[in-house]
Amino acid sequence: MLSRYHPVVAAESSGQLTMLLQRLSLHAGLPSSPRTQRTTIFPRLAKALTQVGLARANSNSFTHRGELRKAKRIVVKLGSAVVTRGDECGLALGRLASVVEQVAMLQNQGREMMIVTSGAVAFGKQRLRHEILLSQSVRQALHSGQNQIKDMSVPVLEARACAAAGQSGLMALYEAMFTQYSTCTAQVLVTNLDFHDDQKRRNLNSTLQELLRMNIVPIINTNDAVVPPPEPNSDLQGVNVISIKDNDSLAARLAVEMKADLLIALSDVEGLYDSPPGTDDAKLIDIFYPGDQLSITYGTKSRVGIGGMEAKVKAALWALQGGTSVVIANGTHPKVTGHVITDIVEGKKVGTFFSEVKPAGPTVEQQTEMARNSGRTLAALHPEQRGEIICHLANLLVEKKEEILAANKMDMDLAVNAGQLSSALLNRLSLSPAKLNSLAIGLRQIALASQDSVGRVLRRTRVAHNLELEQITVPIGVLLVIFEARPDCLPQVSALAIASGNALLAKGGKEAANTNRILHELTQEALDIHWVKEAVQLVSTREEVEDLCRLDEMIDLIIPRGSSQLVKNIQSAAKGIPVLGHSEGICHVYIDSEAAIDKVIKIVRDSKCDYPAACNAMETLLVHRDILKTPLFDQIIDMLRTEQVKIHAGPRFASNLTFSPSEVKSLRTEYGDLECCIEVVDSMQEAIDHIHRYGSSHTDVIVTENEDTAERFLQQLDSACVFWNVSSRFADGYRFGLGAEVGISTARIHARGPVGLEGLLTTKWVLRGDGHTAADFSEQGTMEYLHENLPVTQPQPRQIAAQSEE
Secondary structure (H helix, E strand, C coil), rough: HHHCHHHHHHHHHHHCCCCCCCHHHHHHHHCCCCHHHHHHHHHHHHHHHHHHCCCCCCCCCCHHHHHHHHHHEEEEEEEHHEEECCCCCCECHHHHHHHHHHHHHHHHHCEEEEEEECHHHHHHHHHHHHHHHHHHHHHHHHHHCCCCCCCCCCCCHHHEEEEEEHHHHHHHEEEEEEHHCCCCEEEEEEECCHHHHHHHHHHHHHHHHHHHHEEEEEEEEEEECCCCCCEEEEEECCCCCCCCCHHHHHHHCCCCCCCEEEEEEECCCCCCEECCCCCCCCCEECEEEEEHHHCCCCCCCCCCCCCHHHHHHHHHHHHHCCEEEEEEEEECCCCCCCHHHHHHHCCCCCEEEEECCCCCCHHHHHHHHHHHHHHHHHHHHHHHHHHHHHHHHHHHHHHHHHHHHHHHHHHHHHHHCCCCHHHHHHHCCCCCCHHHHHHHHHHHHHHHCCCCCHCEEEEEEEEECCCEEEEEEEECCCEEECCCCCCCCHHHHCCCCCCCCCCEEEEECHHHHHHHHHHHHHHHHHHHHHHCCHHHHEEECCCHHHCCCCCCCCCCCEEEEECCHHHHHHHCCCCCCECCCCCCCCCCEEEECCCCHHHHHHHHHHHHHHHCCCCCCCCEEEHHHHCCCCCHHHHHHHHHHHCCCCCCCHHHHHHHCCCCCCCCCCCCCCCCCCCCEEEEEEEEHHHHHHHHCCCCEEEEEEEEECCHHHHHHHHCHHHHHECCCCCCHHHHCCCCCCCCCCEEEEECCCCCCCEECCCHEEEEEECCCCCCCCCHHHHCCCCCCCCCEEECCCCCCCCCCCCCCC
16 A cells, blocks of 8 residues: 555565665665664655655645645544544544554655544553453352352443553554554653643653654653543543543644644544534534634534533634644544545545635535525526526627637636647637627527426326326426536536526636636626526635535536546546436447448548547447448548548458558547547447447447438447437537537436436426325225326417527
8 A cells, every 4th residue: 555655665565675775775875784774764765755745835724625735744633432432441443443544654655643542541441341340250259159150340440540551552552553554653641731831841842853753653642640530420421431531632732832734633523513413404514714613503522532522623723823724524434435534634525624714705515505595596487587597698698708708818828828738628618709609599599498398297197086196397406517628518507507497506627717707707697687696606616526526415416527537537426416427428430331422421521520529529430341442441541631530440450451550559449639440340230239349328320321221220229329321420419409418418317318408307296186185095985096197288488588689
């Protein structure tokens, strides 16, 4: 595991570490014994290799989670509930092992790790109970003269005695665990006096600094064997339960004293809630600001420990004021990857992050709540009112095109100067007057289609006398659309969301930040004509995609628009939210032996060259073997070369050529550029088999004049879109007459192919009765089921205002 972070460790795993260290020792005049190399040189060398990138720019706390990756000196506070078992007698070894693994991993990245731990009392309690029970059983056996042991009770154990008995065992356990990761530890016991006395505080600081310099992990705990005992059971429920001294204030004071960059306080709750956890409407606070403490209510304390959440918040705010960032999180049931400490350091949204700087705008959770509330109002509007909003947005795209294009030019200039986007992505990023006009036309199509979308009756059934059932269309709820460098996506998906009555969170790529901003402002201006401005929200904070995908209680559907890698990442991260889309667009065009020359050239050119970056562009050209070495095939090759398309040869095609193009590395490749693969098949059935094996079920085409062959291809091929004598580029919501699309889905349920308005709707059942009960239909009841299908009638929509304005 460590080899992921250190070339030196990787070398050790391959038997090269000894040789490497010997060479370094000879050049630097260092000790050359293997033991000295491993215990002295290796930790310092590994630390030096990675230390440079972790230096802090200033002593202030971090302002957002993304900066936590820069944290160099980290204090991890392990609460009593994290370290101890549920019975509060003994340690939770599995959790402790996970903590040790994560701390060692971060230490070996070049960070300076310190642990403030509880657990000595629990460990000592386990040992003392065992000894007491053992001695009682021996005495009973001696007095009774028989082996039968009666019920025995364990006296209340004093906390300081337990701590004295448990400290050595706890430290021995830490040492044994850290040794597995070649990490050295040292125990430091402190009391309050060590911080109140200046000389003792300086001594403590000096000791810890020296341990960190030597790449040793200090493990700090209050010396519970000598501290005054807490009030008996003041923080716990039940009988014979020992109060375990909590280390919240110790961790905070230590973090500030040692100028730590980050304090991670682990307990048995997910973080800080706006009301006591477990109560109705209690919500986890993602970011907590110093001015917010008056607006929250604290609940009961942990099952162990004497601090409680209020003490944790006070300690966290004290540390924050001292320049140390703080995260309070759950160390007992981590919900992200199972590695809560490393997740926090990587900037993932775990627990509650304390920040001194409050952003001007709302959090993404607040945006989602605003969108949902406004979206419900949007869904309740009359269809013609939603159509008016969309038409107004279409008009604004034309009226404000100069402002839109100016913002887009800023994005283009920044992208070109950065030099990080391919030509295909630059094409997607670029807007033009023609693109804006096409967008406006598409939006007006959506406005017309929206008239019979929400509330449309799909089925009517007379269940019984005066008992009628309807199935009607309703919005899905809150949509999250994540798109990369394609600003034209924002007005399209906004219009579809408005038409279907859905709330929308739009997360655009940073490459199009300026364009997205003005397009979102225009969208909200259009929404405001019917007072539903907040129904469409643009997420412009530093939220990671993974964090958005975990809002499963707030978001109902995720729609990714971008690269296959983006879609795969979202599908992997979205555990509890459905994802609509496709990860790849590996589209095929099959040229049958009975294809017409003029159609072949037109379709192949358009499928590959019209817009190579599109997901519906041809990536593989399948050619019937009979076409090889014919004028038709020569014309195809000449056309592709004229269009500057780079050709990759499939295995079978390459075997037919003396001098072939570069052989394809994989037949399952989406090029997204002026490149394609050519492969040879012996029949239409073989073409189908090839597409099923290597395709992505997106869009596939047959070019032939044989109607029977075409129909068999259309029926047997299992793809979202299957075409006959048509370019693959027709797989598009606008070209299908859907007005626009939120994406193309290759899923098997809900929606497939270009997903327009219909794909953003679900249904609900409406039952109208007159005092009916289920008992009325029992054997003793007086009613019977009819289940008669009734005709479905729809209300006639009114004309949309300004639907044809330019």
